[in-house]
Amino acid sequence: MTRACALELRVDGTAHRLEVDPRRTLLDLLRDQLGGYSPKKGCDHGQCGACTVLLDGRRVLACLILAVTCEGAEVTTAAGLAPGGELHPVQQAFLEHDGFQCGYCTPGQICSAAGLLAEFAAGAPSHVTTPVTDAPQWTDEEIAERMSGNLCRCGAYAGIVAAVRQAGEER
Numbered sequence: 001m002t003r004a005c006a007l008e009l010r011v012d013g014t015a016h017r018l019e020v021d022p023r024r025t026l027l028d029l030l031r032d033q034l035g036g037y038s039p040k041k042g043c044d045h046g047q048c049g050a051c052t053v054l055l056d057g058r059r060v061l062a063c064l065i066l067a068v069t070c071e072g073a074e075v076t077t078a079a080g081l082a083p084g085g086e087l088h089p090v091q092q093a094f095l096e097h098d099g100f101q102c103g104y105c106t107p108g109q110i111c112s113a114a115g116l117l118a119e120f121a122a123g124a125p126s127h128v129t130t131p132v133t134d135a136p137q138w139t140d141e142e143i144a145e146r147m148s149g150n151l152c153r154c155g156a157y158a159g160i161v162a163a164v165r166q167a168g169e170e171r
Helices: 026-033 089-096 106-121 140-146 157-170
Strands: 005-011 014-020 052-055 058-061 074-076
Touching (some): 014 026, 026 052, 052 106, 058 106, 089 106, 089 157, 106 140, 106 157
Parallel strands (some): 005 074
Antiparallel strands (some): 005 014, 052 058, 052 074
16 A cells, blocks of 8 residues: 655645645646646657646656655646736737647647746757757747647647747747
């Protein structure tokens, strides 16, 4: 029998104190235990990006993170990017550029884009950035590379890249 572990974390600005099975993923905690349905369960193997959330400001795949490792962390889902109802610039850009079709991947895409903007602002290189000593350039190729871990089965990639480009330029 597995013993539950005490866990304290903040999700979308709300503090939670929970008893968690140490085998439970962050994704399952967010969806099943806290009732949040913004991060989606896609492949459950870290290959599709539908479960992307921000963990202390960095994008992660919630299906690959054990919840107990998030002690004291701040978790932000796509729903938490718009406190008070005002859309985050990435969310607004997705609406303006039709960056979604069925919408299943959209929460993960939006969290990934928000994390991408922070990485880019910090000068973090990507595979496209050459040489690595150069500051990354804000190009469609750079955006596509940084968003490559998030799959869209509907093929809304043109709208997604345009939305991320707009949000990045406004930032």
